[in-house]
Amino acid sequence: MSLIENLQWRHAVKAFDPSKKVSEENIEAIIEAARLAPTSSGLQQFNVIKVSNQEIKEKLVAGALNPESMKDCSHILVFAAWDTYTAERIDKVYDFTTDERGLPRGRFSSYTDKLKELYLNQPDEVNFAHTARQTYIALGLALAQAAELKVDTCPAEGFDNTVVDEVLGLEQYGLKSVSLIYVGYADEEKDWVRNMKKVRIPRNEFVIDME
Numbered sequence: 001m002s003l004i005e006n007l008q009w010r011h012a013v014k015a016f017d018p019s020k021k022v023s024e025e026n027i028e029a030i031i032e033a034a035r036l037a038p039t040s041s042g043l044q045q046f047n048v049i050k051v052s053n054q055e056i057k058e059k060l061v062a063g064a065l066n067p068e069s070m071k072d073c074s075h076i077l078v079f080a081a082w083d084t085y086t087a088e089r090i091d092k093v094y095d096f097t098t099d100e101r102g103l104p105r106g107r108f109s110s111y112t113d114k115l116k117e118l119y120l121n122q123p124d125e126v127n128f129a130h131t132a133r134q135t136y137i138a139l140g141l142a143l144a145q146a147a148e149l150k151v152d153t154c155p156a157e158g159f160d161n162t163v164v165d166e167v168l169g170l171e172q173y174g175l176k177s178v179s180l181i182y183v184g185y186a187d188e189e190k191d192w193v194r195n196m197k198k199v200r201i202p203r204n205e206f207v208i209d210m211e
Contacts, residue, residue: 003144008198010147012154013182015190018072022183026149027052027075030183033145034077037138041115043093045085045131046138047175049078049168056167063163066182069154074184078164079139080175081131085119132178139179146183154182 027050034048051057052075064070082089090112098107119127139155146153157179164170164177186194200206 003148006144006147009150010143010153011193011198013152013184013186013191014066014069014154014193015187016069016072016074016152016182016184017187020074020185022074022151022185026146026151027183029149030142030145030151031077034079034138034142037141039134039137040130041111042097043090043134045089045134046079046081046178047173048138049080049170051076051078051168059167060159060164063160063167065158066154066156069156069182070159072184072187073154073182077142077181077183078168078177079135079179079181080165080168080170080173080177081128081135083131083174083176084124084127085115085122085131087116087120090115090119128176132176135178139181142181146181152184152186156180156182 031048031050035044039045051060057071057073057076060076061067061070070076094108094112095105097103098105119130143153143155159177159180161177164180165175168177170177188194
């Protein structure tokens, strides 16, 4: 199937079958799609936390808008962004990049100096707003990869970030949760939206052509 056909197939699943688990091979493919996503300045300003442990999922339920999905899905993928920019974080990424490409460290210092001048003079909340936005392209690619594998998903921002951050201990990593994906296989009886028509704004209203 083509990408468009896969996207037409997928929908935000409303109920998961707790007896059906997604294979590690498929979960890793979905995560890899997120890892390969483009990010601003190539900094990859976020991490993906893979949660499959049922006890942890049960603890996360307290912060969920859809607790049954949180509890019954096979895996939860939490997209958590840097809480702010630091010189150390920027240097670490660019040192790794130059090492991997066989280039001398500092090869891009004129550019990283500009990044530091910009970000290190901004409030943490402004920086977090920027790092958080980087997660959404990765989330979209992960959803597309899951659709190609015919793995059901539901992206969510409807959760208590404070609860998720606390349960997962994200503060110790300098991260804050932004969004998540419930991953699994739909409960075909309880997933009430499964057989409904996929509805999107028509092309002539969605696109503004400037020719």
